[in-house]
Amino acid sequence: MTVSMVRALNDGLRRALETDPSVLLIGEDIGRLGGVFRVTDGLRKDFGADRVMDSPLGEAGIVGTAVGLALRGYRPVCEIQFDGFTFPAVNQIVTQLAKMRHRSGGALALPVVVRMPYGGGIGSIEHHSESPETYFAHTAGLKVVTCATPHDAYWMIQAAIRSEDPTVFLEPKRRYWVKGEVDERDDLPLEKARVVRDGTDLTLIGYGPSVATCLTVADQCAERGRSVEVVDLRSLSPLDSDTLVGSVRRTGRAVIVHEASLSHGVGAEVAARVQDGAFYLLEAPVARVTGYDTPYPPSRLEQTWLPGVQRVLAAVDRTFSH
Amino acid sequence: MTIPSLAGEPARILNSDGTLAESPEHGVTPGEVDLTALYRNLVLARRLDTEAIALQRQGELGLWPSLRGQEAAQVGAAHALAEQDMVFPTYREHGVALCRGIAPEALFGVFRGTTLGGWDSRAARFHLYTLVIGAQTLHAVGYAMGVVRDGAVGNGDPSRDTAVLAFLGDGALSEGETNEAFVWAAAQELPVVFFCQNNQWAISAPYTTQSRVPAAQRAAGFGFPGVRVDGNDVLACFAATRDALNRARTGGGPTLIEAVTYRVNAHTTADDAGRYRDDEETRRWAALDPIERLHAHLRSTEALDHVEREADAFAERLRVACRALPEPDPDGSFLHTYAEPDAELARQLDDYRGGAA
Numbered sequence: 001m002t003v004s005m006v007r008a009l010n011d012g013l014r015r016a017l018e019t020d021p022s023v024l025l026i027g028e029d030i031g032r033l034g035g036v037f038r039v040t041d042g043l044r045k046d047f048g049a050d051r052v053m054d055s056p057l058g059e060a061g062i063v064g065t066a067v068g069l070a071l072r073g074y075r076p077v078c079e080i081q082f083d084g085f086t087f088p089a090v091n092q093i094v095t096q097l098a099k100m101r102h103r104s105g106g107a108l109a110l111p112v113v114v115r116m117p118y119g120g121g122i123g124s125i126e127h128h129s130e131s132p133e134t135y136f137a138h139t140a141g142l143k144v145v146t147c148a149t150p151h152d153a154y155w156m157i158q159a160a161i162r163s164e165d166p167t168v169f170l171e172p173k174r175r176y177w178v179k180g181e182v183d184e185r186d187d188l189p190l191e192k193a194r195v196v197r198d199g200t201d202l203t204l205i206g207y208g209p210s211v212a213t214c215l216t217v218a219d220q221c222a223e224r225g226r227s228v229e230v231v232d233l234r235s236l237s238p239l240d241s242d243t244l245v246g247s248v249r250r251t252g253r254a255v256i257v258h259e260a261s262l263s264h265g266v267g268a269e270v271a272a273r274v275q276d277g278a279f280y281l282l283e284a285p286v287a288r289v290t291g292y293d294t295p296y297p298p299s300r301l302e303q304t305w306l307p308g309v310q311r312v313l314a315a316v317d318r319t320f321s322h
Numbered sequence: 323m324t325i326p327s328l329a330g331e332p333a334r335i336l337n338s339d340g341t342l343a344e345s346p347e348h349g350v351t352p353g354e355v356d357l358t359a360l361y362r363n364l365v366l367a368r369r370l371d372t373e374a375i376a377l378q379r380q381g382e383l384g385l386w387p388s389l390r391g392q393e394a395a396q397v398g399a400a401h402a403l404a405e406q407d408m409v410f411p412t413y414r415e416h417g418v419a420l421c422r423g424i425a426p427e428a429l430f431g432v433f434r435g436t437t438l439g440g441w442d443s444r445a446a447r448f449h450l451y452t453l454v455i456g457a458q459t460l461h462a463v464g465y466a467m468g469v470v471r472d473g474a475v476g477n478g479d480p481s482r483d484t485a486v487l488a489f490l491g492d493g494a495l496s497e498g499e500t501n502e503a504f505v506w507a508a509a510q511e512l513p514v515v516f517f518c519q520n521n522q523w524a525i526s527a528p529y530t531t532q533s534r535v536p537a538a539q540r541a542a543g544f545g546f547p548g549v550r551v552d553g554n555d556v557l558a559c560f561a562a563t564r565d566a567l568n569r570a571r572t573g574g575g576p577t578l579i580e581a582v583t584y585r586v587n588a589h590t591t592a593d594d595a596g597r598y599r600d601d602e603e604t605r606r607w608a609a610l611d612p613i614e615r616l617h618a619h620l621r622s623t624e625a626l627d628h629v630e631r632e633a634d635a636f637a638e639r640l641r642v643a644c645r646a647l648p649e650p651d652p653d654g655s656f657l658h659t660y661a662e663p664d665a666e667l668a669r670q671l672d673d674y675r676g677g678a679a
Contacts, residue, residue, distance in 0.1 A: 056509055060502055061499075061503070061505070061506050064460025065461075065463050067461050068466070068467065069464040070464075072467075076464075091454065091499070092499070101658055102438065102658045104439040105439055106657065106658040107442065141660065238667070241666060242665065
């Protein structure tokens with residue numbers, strides 16, 4: 001089945017609603033409208049307004065009420081409309097959602113999913129192109145995952161809903177309309193990274209929107225006789241060290257690519273894990289190609305701000321020439 | 323500047339001298355509530371508080387937020403709960419916890435540093451203390467959404483129909499999350515009662531820092547009733563909460579209750595109220611003591627004397643139980659952050675165990 005990521009997410013949510021009556025969707029404009037990106041299109045019609053709930057306009061309210069619903073035995077799936085509108089909900093996510101299991105000594109699980117579109121590249125206005133993953137990945141008690149393909153979107157959203165831990169589910173909005181094959185089989189646990197291209201000389205590590213960039217770079221490297229492996233992290237917290245370090249131990253070189261700003265980002269953690277696990281096998285320092293340490297720029301500048309193919313290729317060249 | 327609307331008299335049943343008010347707004351029928359049981363819980367709540375302060379002074383507790391002066395608001399509200407109702411407390415609802423059957427030493431664990439939670443919140447239908455101001459109001463609202471989805475409202479069955487009681491203080495009225503909770507509860511007509519103990523002080527900020535109108539008056543702007551009661555009148559607090567919970571249970575939607583009371587002690591044992599308020603105000607409120615009021619109403623009886631003796635034994639048991647609280651599982655944080663620790667957290671646990679050895 002070849003579908004867009006939006007359709008794959010919609011199908012995944014539909015299947016979760018069908019198979020578990022405790023699953024509820026909450027968010028702004030997700031009902032009649034089907035969400036601003038149409039991820040929940042048609043679900044209200046088929047499952048009713050009390051399972052696909054148009055919320056008042058308040059992100060703290062969406063997540064805070066999801067905490068209460070989970071305490072009553074429900075499995076709420078929240079939609080935050082855009083990455084940059086997450087912040088009013090951060091108090092509930094960080095002080096309550098992430099910490100309830102720990103506070104209760106393991107007695108209270110909060111199986112809540114917080115979905116949000118993230119990342120840039122769509123020519124949008126301020127607050128609509130951000131990559132807030134590090135805030136959540138740095139918060140103990142949360143899982144943070146992101147899909148790069150329709151296949152993973154379909155299966156990972158269902159796995160996130162089944163998870164007993166609260167999960168921030170990041171959807172790369174510029175990949176929403178790109179079609180891909182969805183296999184009938186779920187082939188990988190939620191927490192595992194995926195080697196999406198085998199290679200021998202260098203490992204490119206990406207997640208969400210940057211996986212496609214990494215694959216394009218790997219293609220161009222192949223034309224120049226360099227065999228580049230591509231790892232899609234999928235889960236940012238927990239981080240699948242075994243897969244990513246295992247890859248770098250084979251190739252000896254690592255370049256990580258993400259849209260979020262450089263300093264203190266996911267790339268820093270990946271670099272630390274790689275140097276810890278593959279120090280004597282490294283041929284070059286781990287390189288990071290990322291967004292810059294500025295707020296997201298006006299969209300006319302985003303293509304040069306984002307880690308595009310040319311910047312990644314340049315980092316690959318530097319790594320080989322080290 | 324004076325605010326005339328803040329000077330209005332809140333509804334009461336018991337006058338401050340223990341006599342009954344004429345034609346009270348929220349009535350109590352004779353026999354509806356066991357006055358001796360109310361008195362007992364008021365006395366035990368205060369004794370729990372007094373002992374906790376002493377234990378803090380002795381170094382047994384790191385901190386204690388005193389409820390002194392607010393016993394009637396808490397015990398009155400708690401006595402209006404049905405067993406199936408759910409409570410979302412702040413961190414000062416020791417009197418409610420007592421009425422809900424929480425072992426008092428479990429409350430001490432939170433302030434002794436042996437636990438962050440400390441009781442079975444589902445069994446007691448009394449959620450864990452929430453320290454982030456106002457955050458629990460949204461949890462109560464979400465829980466109430468679940469109650470509605472479970473069909474546990476408006477069935478005409480008082481043993482099944484369920485309401486949610488969210489506690490908050492006057493400071494929490496200024497939090498955005500509290501206002502979102504009001505919006506959701508109103509828009510969805512949820513079975514939730516917001517019980518605001520207006521104890522006049524949010525640490526050092528007097529009520530006028532938060533608002534220029536009585537708390538109860540705010541409810542109208544959200545579209546549900548606000549009720550203002552004398553928070554030192556246990557009967558008025560009981561009756562107003564009973565009415566609001568019944569309204570919620572039968573599908574009538576939310577209510578905001580403002581219990582006008584006073585935080586007699588400092589915010590916590592770490593606070594110094596002398597830096598921001600004068601003794602005269604505290605003395606004025608102390609004269610309106612909620613326990614003396616009910617005692618004056620009941621007059622001295624053998625049953626009340628028995629309560630005093632029970633409180634002495636209760637206090638002794640608390641002192642022992644506090645010191646006997648188990649130390650936390652050293653591995654607990656690692657084991658309870660996620661359903662299953664991942665490989666990295668398991669590695670950190672090994673490291674931590676090695677470092678602790």
